[in-house]
Amino acid sequence: KQEVTQIPAALSVPEGENLVLNCSFTDSAIYNLQWFRQDPGKGLTSLLLIQSSQREQTSGRLNASLDKSSGRSTLYIAASQPGDSATYLCAVGSNAGGTSYGKLTFGQGTILTVHP
Amino acid sequence: KAGVTQTPRYLIKTRGQQVTLSCSPISGHRSVSWYQQTPGQGLQFLFEYFSETQRNKGNFPGRFSGRQFSNSRSEMNVSTLELGDSALYLCASSFQGNYGYTFGSGTRLTVV
Numbered sequence: 001k002q003e004v005t006q007i008p009a010a011l012s013v014p015e016g017e018n019l020v021l022n023c024s025f026t027d028s029a030i031y032n033l034q035w036f037r038q039d040p041g042k043g044l045t046s047l048l049l050i051q052s053s054q055r056e057q058t059s060g061r062l063n064a065s066l067d068k069s070s071g072r073s074t075l076y077i078a079a080s081q082p083g084d085s086a087t088y089l090c091a092v093g094s095n096a097g098g099t100s101y102g103k104l105t106f107g108q109g110t111i112l113t114v115h116p
Numbered sequence: 117k118a119g120v121t122q123t124p125r126y127l128i129k130t131r132g133q134q135v136t137l138s139c140s141p142i143s144g145h146r147s148v149s150w151y152q153q154t155p156g157q158g159l160q161f162l163f164e165y166f167s168e169t170q171r172n173k174g175n176f177p178g179r180f181s182g183r184q185f186s187n188s189r190s191e192m193n194v195s196t197l198e199l200g201d202s203a204l205y206l207c208a209s210s211f212q213g214n215y216g217y218t219f220g221s222g223t224r225l226t227v228v
Contacts (some may be wrong), residue, residue, distance in 0.1 A: 034216055043122075043206055044219040047126070089159070091217075101171040102149040102164025104217060109158070 001026045002094050006107035013080055013114055021075040021110045023090030028068050031093040034104065035064050035075050038087045048075070049086075080114045087111050118142065120209050120216035128226045134195040136174075137223045141188050141209030148190040149217065150182060153204040162205075165190055197227045 003026045013019055022032070032051045036044040048057045049063040049074070058064040063076040077084060091104040121140040129135050141148050150162040161174040165184035182192040188209075194201055204224050208217040 032216065036219070040226070043221040044186070044208075046216065046218060047199055049216040084132075091159075102147050102152075102158075102166065103161045103174070104208075105161075106159040 002030075002092060002105040004090060004092055004105050004107040006088075006090055006110050008110060009108065010111040011113070013014060013112075015080060015082060015114055015116050017114075018076070018078050019079050019080055019112075021077070021088050021105055021112070023065075023073040023075070025071045025092045025105075027094060028071055029094060030068065033064075033066055033073050034091045034093070035062075035073075036089040038089060038109070040087075044089065075108075077112075080112075082114050082116055084114050088092055120207055120218050122205075122207050122220035122223050124223060125221065126224045126226075128199050128228060131197055131199060131227055134193060135192055135197060135225060136191055136193045137205055137207075137225075138190075139190045139192075139207030139209075139220060141190070141207075142218055145209035145211050145218075146188055147210040147212060148188065149208045150190070150192050151206045151208065152176075153206060153222075154202075159206070168199050194225075199227050201225065202227045208220065 005024050007022045034049045035047040050057050050066045063077040066073045087109040089109045090107045123138045147166045149164040153159045164172040168184045179195045184190045204222045206222045208219045210217045
């Protein structure tokens with residue numbers, strides 16, 4: 001059974017700092033890994049999708065890496081801004097056969113607060 | 117292009133009632149998944165449909181059911197509502213399962 005853990009659970013930083021969010025998963029038989037952002041009471045916004053054959057993806061100030069063999073992914077946010085404040089969720093899509101279809105396994109999230 | 121649309125946005129129901137939630141996926145997306153999000157349990161997978169067939173189901177009681185129509189729109193139904201069913205219900209669509217998912221804004225269900 002796939003389990004996803006995110007560290008830290010919460011993070012508070014001053015504006016302008018570079019920061020790293022961590023995600024680990026127990027089963028390396030993954031299809032892809034997706035990072036999402038969720039604002040309070042809202043749905044999930046996809047930030048980055050990394051296929052299992054890829055090592056990293058970049059979008060603007062965001063960079064996500066994937067190390068399947070060690071079961072880890074990191075989300076790097078450069079020059080953080082107050083508007084980055086949200087919950088960041090890591091989700092793994094597995095390719096373990098029939099029970100994996102359409103199912104993402106989520107971590108509990110990292111609550112990020114960027115203060116001015 | 118239009119995103120994933122979930123209706124209604126908010127619902128208040130009484131214990132014992134039933135409820136139907138709707139999800140319209142992105143045009144061309146054939147896979148629709150449903151998730152329940154609560155503060156205590158986080159995001160939990162309910163089920164996934166692809167071309168009108170349920171391919172996968174999470175660990176939820178039979179009171180939770182769903183279906184998908186030929187135009188890929190999906191509905192989920194919860195019967196005999198319990199207080200613990202209060203949650204944010206999220207729908208996600210994908211062109212084909214495991215190609216990355218786009219989520220809707222969710223339906224906030226409150227059971228009183």
